[in-house]
Amino acid sequence: MEDDDIRGVVEVLKSGWITTGPKCAAFEQAFAAYVGAPHACALTSATAGMHCMLLALGLKPGDEVITSSMTWVSTVNMIEITGAKPVFVDIDPQTLMISAADVERAITPRTRVIIPIHFAGAPVDLDPFRALAAKHKLHLIEDAAHAAGTEYKGRRIGSPGTSIFSFHPIKNMTTAEGGMVCTDDAALFDRVKRLKFHGLAKDAWDRYSKKGAAAPMEVVEPGFKYNFTDLQASLGLTQLAKLDAFNARRAELAKLYDELFRDVLEFSTIKEPSWPHKHTRHLYIVFLDLERTGLTRDEFLGELKTRNIGTGVHFKAAHLHAYYQQTGRYPRGSLPQTEWASERLFSLPLFPKMTEGDVRDVVAAIKDVIATRRSKA
Ligand SMILES: Cc1ncc(COP(=O)(O)O)c(C=O)c1O
Incomplete structure (x- = not known):
């Protein structure tokens, strides 16, 4: 504002x-x-x-x-x-x-x-x-x-x-x-x-x-x-x-995240569609490699929270919410890719007022969680 x-x-x-x-x-x-x-x-x-x-x-x-x-x-x-x-x-x-x-x-x-x-x-x-x-x-x-x-x-x-x-x-x-x-x-x-x-x-x-x-x-x-x-x-x-300016700034920050994550094997990022488009970088979503880190996504996000980094989960698959599970219509396993992503994804902070320093802080915190985990393994 x-x-x-x-x-x-x-x-x-x-x-x-x-x-x-x-x-x-x-x-x-x-x-x-x-x-x-x-x-x-x-x-x-x-x-x-x-x-x-x-x-x-x-x-x-x-x-x-x-x-x-x-x-x-x-x-x-x-x-x-x-x-x-x-x-x-x-x-x-x-x-x-x-x-x-x-x-x-x-x-x-x-x-x-x-x-x-x-x-x-x-x-x-x-x-x-x-x-x-x-x-x-x-x-x-x-x-x-x-x-x-x-x-x-x-x-x-x-x-x-x-x-x-x-x-x-x-x-x-x-x-x-x-x-x-x-x-x-x-x-x-x-x-x-x-x-x-x-x-x-x-x-x-x-x-x-x-x-x-x-x-x-x-x-x-x-x-x-x-x-x-x-x-x-x-x-x-x-x-x-201001929307176009906001979106342009988001694109710059997302590009910086892309660069800083290039060497982080514990992560992959959501891919750009192959059809012609303009992306507005509403969310910067990454997938955590659970096997490589040995942590669940929620454990990983807990670690980030202790380092003052807020994250979001966009989204837990809708059919896995309690109400939809209780209907019996959507058994677990019925949407394997959605469920795979639902377990691994999270969104990093991304908003126009972020500085490049903020982005580097987020990535440093993530690398610190990974390094700490590796040293314990
Ligand atoms: C994909 C999608 N659809 C619908 C909505 C609902 O939007 P609103 O909060 O304005 O009702 C959201 C909100 O997060 C959303 O992410």
Whole structure:
């Protein structure tokens, strides 16, 4: 957070309108223009966006949605909450993403939606997914929580099609909490917009602003209270203006990590996709060689913590969470590559305000854990 972010929020606080209002509209417009989408709807989180989206698509019990288990579990939870069944295909352990070819093998007459996940700042190979969705008449919804600014074949994620972005604090730009549904489907957009605010035909700003002053409050279907606020939207506008610079700085830091890890045999790093893309380095993910270190990933992260290095696990495979294990639908061993990665991966600190010295400190701490372990072995 910099002075412009703080100033913007203070201005909104003094403006007399703090909830969904003119700043939200401006942020939606600016984000839509940035990704090239005809429609954008801001809401409280990407999770809320996925919830509204799946209901807007009319998902119901018995339907199947094909996705990846290597994701933040919210993607999967939202499918489950509609009563539909999440169906997982295994990932490529190099990129942590699923392929259209594997998805095609999992399609059944009950399949309705495919949700690929753009991972860590890289895009999935979208063309085969688009072709597959068209061939089987399925909806393609891109989980773009990691992909603000990511490009696929020279075009930003967010258009064409339907994508859902997250502005949670660890994302490349943040609004404290928040999400954005971008789509070129006007009917889907109207439905998501309605579902995010009680199912009302108009939202609060539409009613209070001059253009909608006389509009009555009319619930046309039951909906949620997932609306975004002008306080968050102000952050969205100032952060969006800096997103490309943030992403460029992340790329520099990631390159330095790459160089410093070249001689560390106990690690491998997530690989770049082979298709044309622009990576935004949302996460810097490494895999720990458990055999070589003789430590579990969690033991290794504990050692790093005692050296003041914070890390993240992105992600524990969704199907291994207690709830999904209890369903009995996803036995351990059913997604070998996802489970392999889930046991070994972790994310290193990476944010634009990091200095090169910070990166070197992280790598030094990691090398110290390894050296200490070797000396005990
Ligand atoms: C892949 C993925 N999808 C969805 C989400 C949900 O985003 P939000 O926290 O905005 O609901 C996240 C958040 O971490 C994520 O990583």
